[in-house]
Amino acid sequence: MSETIMRYVPADPYWQPSPAVADSAASLLKTIATKADEVTASFEDEVRFYDPGENWSGVECSACGADAEEWWGDAMDAASADGFKDLNTEAPCCGGTVSLNDLRYIWPAAFGRFALEARNPDIADTTEEQDLKIAECVGTPLRKIWARY
Ligand SMILES: [Zn+2]
Incomplete structure (x- = not known):
């Protein structure tokens, strides 16, 4: 079975929140993606590319x-x-x-050192208002990437 990941990545690829802020952002995302298998906040030492998996549609x-x-x-x-x-x-x-x-x-993709993810969220999409709430919680503008693997 394929997996769907809804992922938020800071617009600034080098930016990271504090661990405490990451935890509260994950808690907030859990209240939005209530049916997700898992909600995680993950930090990376180095910048990585968050690709959209099978949703990849090219680049210009x-x-x-x-x-x-x-x-x-x-x-x-x-x-x-x-x-x-x-x-x-x-x-x-x-x-x-x-x-x-x-x-x-x-199809949106992004570079970053931090990602807030909901695995198999089972929702069509979040609303703009929810996206803004999460960005406010994390404390920086975010990009949203729907990935499928
Ligand atoms: Zn050119």
């Missing part, structure tokens, strides 16, 4: 809008070799300097 250059899928893999390899400390890369399509975190991921 944020500077010129061209399809970036062809060079994206190589740029990812180069950036990951250094633990994603630097997410900026030169886009071969137009020569612009773009952040891997700000490319147009057709």
Whole structure:
């Protein structure tokens, strides 16, 4: 059976909340995703890429809008070799300097060192108001990623 993960990641990929704040954000998410198998708040030492799994729908250059899928893999390899400390890369399509975190991921994806996750939440989606409440609780703007594996 495939798994669905609803995941919030800080818009700033290097940002992390305190453990106490992470706990209260997880408690809040539990009241929203009441049927989830599990709600977790996880910290990473290094920035990682939170991909949308089977929902992946491609990626476009944020500077010129061209399809970036062809060079994206190589740029990812180069950036990951250094633990994603630097997410900026030169886009071969137009020569612009773009952040891997700000490319147009057709289906949302994000880089980060912290994720708040609900596994198999069994809801269609959260409301904008709920998203804002969670962001307020975590204390920073968040991106929401629905992943399927
Ligand atoms: Zn471009």
